[in-house]
Amino acid sequence: MQRQDDDGVLIAVNSTHGPHRQRFTLGHELGHWLLGHQDAVDNELYRNELASRGESTVEIEANAFAAALLMPEDWLREDLAAGVLDPMDEEQIDSLARRYNVSPQAMTFRLINLNLMRT
Ligand SMILES: [Zn+2]
Known part of the structure; x- marks a missing residue:
């Protein structure tokens, strides 16, 4: 999950998810921020429903960023x-x-x- 306001950007991960998923989510959200996807506010539903199916360009780009960052x-x-x-x-x-x-x-x-x- 990512939120941005005048104070900056907050990236949060679900602490109940496993460490691999948390790391990938962090990379994914960092990708949204660094790639300038200001409108891509992720919540779990959005990520599960769209990102995992790769139907959104910004989600595909954020997933590619996370993969390149981690691997x-x-x-x-x-x-x-x-x-x-x-x-x-x-x-x-x-x-x-x-x-x-x-x-x-x-x-x-x-x-x-x-x-x-x-x-
Ligand atoms: Zn995303």
């Missing part, structure tokens, strides 16, 4: 210098997810988007 392309390419990952190699996906402190699902999407995993 920098240069670092991943260095980690995977040996080549692209096999999607069935859950052990390596889990290892990378732990290294970057993200969920295996987020890591999988990032690797696919960077063409670092066969689909």
Whole structure:
């Protein structure tokens, strides 16, 4: 959730969510702010209903910002210098997810988007 007023910007996350989701949400909301999405005020419903389906340009951009922030392309390419990952190699996906402190699902999407995993 993000709110902006004359005093500045407040970004809040749901403390009942897991740490991976909290980190991604922080990156997502930071993305809205840094990308100038002043009108993109997220609440949980909006995020769940629209962002997860990727139907809004600003939500897609904020998700891409969060992914790039948490899983920098240069670092991943260095980690995977040996080549692209096999999607069935859950052990390596889990290892990378732990290294970057993200969920295996987020890591999988990032690797696919960077063409670092066969689909
Ligand atoms: Zn958003």
